[in-house]
Amino acid sequence: MPYIQVTSLQKSFTLRKKRPHSFRRDKETVHALSDVSFSIDKGELVGYIGPNGAGKSTTVKILSGILTPDGGSATVNGRIPWLERKEHVRHIGVVFGQRTQLWWDVAPMDSYKLLRDIYRVPEEQWKKRLGELSEALALEDFIRTPLRQLSLGQRMRAELCGSLLHSPELLFLDEPTIGLDAVSKLKLREFLKEENARNKTTILLTTHDMDDIQELCSRVCVLGHGKLLFDGHLRDLLSRYDTLQFLNIRYASPALLPALPEGCAATHRDGAWQIAYDPQKIQTPTLIQLLQSAGTLSELSAEKQSIDHMIARMYEEMHL
Amino acid sequence: MDTIKLYLRSMKMLMRCQMEYPRSFLLNTLSQIIMQGGELFAVMLLIDRFQRIGQWQGKHILFFFGMMTITFYLVECFGRGISNFSPVVQSGALDTMLLRPRGILTQVCCYAVDPRRLGCIAIGIAALCTGSRACQIVWTLPKALLLLESIAGGFLLITALFMIEAVTCMHSVKSIEMVNVFTYGGRSTCQYPIDIYPGPLKIMFTVIAPFALTLHVPAAYILDMQILNLPGWAAFVTPLSGLVSFLIMYTVFQRSLKHYRSTGS
Numbered sequence: 168m169p170y171i172q173v174t175s176l177q178k179s180f181t182l183r184k185k186r187p188h189s190f191r192r193d194k195e196t197v198h199a200l201s202d203v204s205f206s207i208d209k210g211e212l213v214g215y216i217g218p219n220g221a222g223k224s225t226t227v228k229i230l231s232g233i234l235t236p237d238g239g240s241a242t243v244n245g246r247i248p249w250l251e252r253k254e255h256v257r258h259i260g261v262v263f264g265q266r267t268q269l270w271w272d273v274a275p276m277d278s279y280k281l282l283r284d285i286y287r288v289p290e291e292q293w294k295k296r297l298g299e300l301s302e303a304l305a306l307e308d309f310i311r312t313p314l315r316q317l318s319l320g321q322r323m324r325a326e327l328c329g330s331l332l333h334s335p336e337l338l339f340l341d342e343p344t345i346g347l348d349a350v351s352k353l354k355l356r357e358f359l360k361e362e363n364a365r366n367k368t369t370i371l372l373t374t375h376d377m378d379d380i381q382e383l384c385s386r387v388c389v390l391g392h393g394k395l396l397f398d399g400h401l402r403d404l405l406s407r408y409d410t411l412q413f414l415n416i417r418y419a420s421p422a423l424l425p426a427l428p429e430g431c432a433a434t435h436r437d438g439a440w441q442i443a444y445d446p447q448k449i450q451t452p453t454l455i456q457l458l459q460s461a462g463t464l465s466e467l468s469a470e471k472q473s474i475d476h477m478i479a480r481m482y483e484e485m486h487l
Numbered sequence: 488m489d490t491i492k493l494y495l496r497s498m499k500m501l502m503r504c505q506m507e508y509p510r511s512f513l514l515n516t517l518s519q520i521i522m523q524g525g526e527l528f529a530v531m532l533l534i535d536r537f538q539r540i541g542q543w544q545g546k547h548i549l550f551f552f553g554m555m556t557i558t559f560y561l562v563e564c565f566g567r568g569i570s571n572f573s574p575v576v577q578s579g580a581l582d583t584m585l586l587r588p589r590g591i592l593t594q595v596c597c598y599a600v601d602p603r604r605l606g607c608i609a610i611g612i613a614a615l616c617t618g619s620r621a622c623q624i625v626w627t628l629p630k631a632l633l634l635l636e637s638i639a640g641g642f643l644l645i646t647a648l649f650m651i652e653a654v655t656c657m658h659s660v661k662s663i664e665m666v667n668v669f670t671y672g673g674r675s676t677c678q679y680p681i682d683i684y685p686g687p688l689k690i691m692f693t694v695i696a697p698f699a700l701t702l703h704v705p706a707a708y709i710l711d712m713q714i715l716n717l718p719g720w721a722a723f724v725t726p727l728s729g730l731v732s733f734l735i736m737y738t739v740f741q742r743s744l745k746h747y748r749s750t751g752s
Contacts, residue, residue: 277503
């Protein structure tokens with residue numbers, strides 16, 4: 168049996184919308200999850216993506232035992248999260264990128280001591296684990312500084328340490344890199360990879376940062392309108408949409424662009440051209456030759472479509 | 488045992504949090520003392536003017552006032568998480584609590600403490616002692632135990648009443664002020680003995696929110712007086728109504744957690 172098994176999970180919320188110029192309210196039901204099924208094996212690192220409001224957080228909240236679903240079933244290690252809450256949460260860690268779970272006015276160290284008591288972690292084990300984590304996450308500099316005085320990157324590292332102190336088997340990360348600078352992001356990714364490899368921690372990561380997914384996850388699940396739209400390798404997902412390439416050119420002397428074959432689109436900006444084309448239909452050297460026929464090129468560079476563009480196109484095609 | 492240890496450690500840490508802002512703490516405590524002291528002053532003026540309300544004299548009223556003040560502000564101080572539940576939901580702290588392997592009510596109690604209310608409790612103790620001395624109460628062991636039982640019962644009752652508001656918060660996120668009729672309304676009404684009020688109020692605070700049973704009946708026994716035509720031994724039984732109220736609300740609280748909707752991501 169897989170470690171996480173989710174079968175046709177459903178959850179809807181009732182919203183009350185106020186009508187303009189009236190005291191009456193309209194009820195509206197939003198299906199956050201309409202029929203979601205997937206399974207995850209122990210030790211997997213899975214990316215869970217989808218546009219805002221797709222139901223990512225709802226899934227995480229159900230799987231971590233905060234919310235009770237309306238229908239369907241979910242088990243984590245054979246346990247039903249919302250029915251066996253206490254036993255379940257002992258084995259999981261959760262990090263919400265936009266919300267702190269440590270105590271605001273005290274230093275992380277004090278929070279960690281209280282977490283030790285909450286999770287009933289034996290003193291020796293706690294010390295050993297804290298030592299490992301504070302080294303891996305480089306916490307020494309600020310572990311005794313009140314949380315409210317830390318930078319966002321420091322706080323995220325402190326949060327991560329707090330959620331891993333009780334050595335959970337499963338870690339949920341809800342947008343962990345939101346608002347972090349490049350160095351912090353890279354370090355965080357490095358740490359997550361390490362944690363996944365060394366302790367076989369299963370990680371479910373929701374994010375909007377496609378680089379996170381590319382760097383970390385071998386597998387992605389795409390959620391939209393409360394349904395699972397894709398489940399598989401990131402490469403396979405991208406190959407479906409990875410059809411466009413770009414050439415950026417500039418002519419030495421002002422020249423007119425030659426007539427381009429079908430399927431190419433040109434945009435002009437500050438005297439330079441960007442040509443979007445499908446390399447399956449027209450080969451890059453042929454296109455360059457054609458462009459050179461109109462005049463001497465002073466600049467030429469090629470680029471692939473950014474992963475964000477691809478995802479945007481994918482969302483568009485899936486009508487998200 | 489383990490839970491008590493956790494509670495004490497949480498309290499220690501929360502106190503340290505408060506002391507991060509020492510001036511604000513001092514000023515707030517002072518303002519609380521002045522507020523509750525003002526209330527006591529109003530009661531004393533009333534006593535001075537009327538001397539007698541029903542069968543009660545001023546010294547008796549002072550004793551009732553003391554008991555209510557101590558009990559109510561004990562809840563406001565140590566059960567601050569419950570009595571001020573709406574921020575727990577709004578800030579998402581309830582989500583965090585649901586992610587930890589401990590009882591939710593335990594964690595809510597560990598979530599907040601309001602040491603500023605210690606000032607109010609001190610005023611209550613002063614009123615109780617003054618009243619007790621003026622009434623020349625002969626303190627026996629049963630009477631002392633009854634006082635503790637009564638305060639414990641009242642503590643549970645007030646906690647239960649605050650839990651009504653907490654339950655509504657879980658569904659509507661914002662708190663509903665109407666419930667304050669029982670909590671803050673109960674405090675200001677029932678700092679005077681219940682038999683001075685007309686029927687409907689008497690029923691409301693005896694049957695629905697049994698302040699009279701948890702606080703007034705034992706207080707009357709300690710003062711060697713009679714209230715609500717109950718026999719003396721009843722005073723040892725009626726504070727249990729606080730425990731019953733608490734158990735009922737505890738069940739409701741646990742059940743409504745199942746329907747909790749959480750706030751945004």
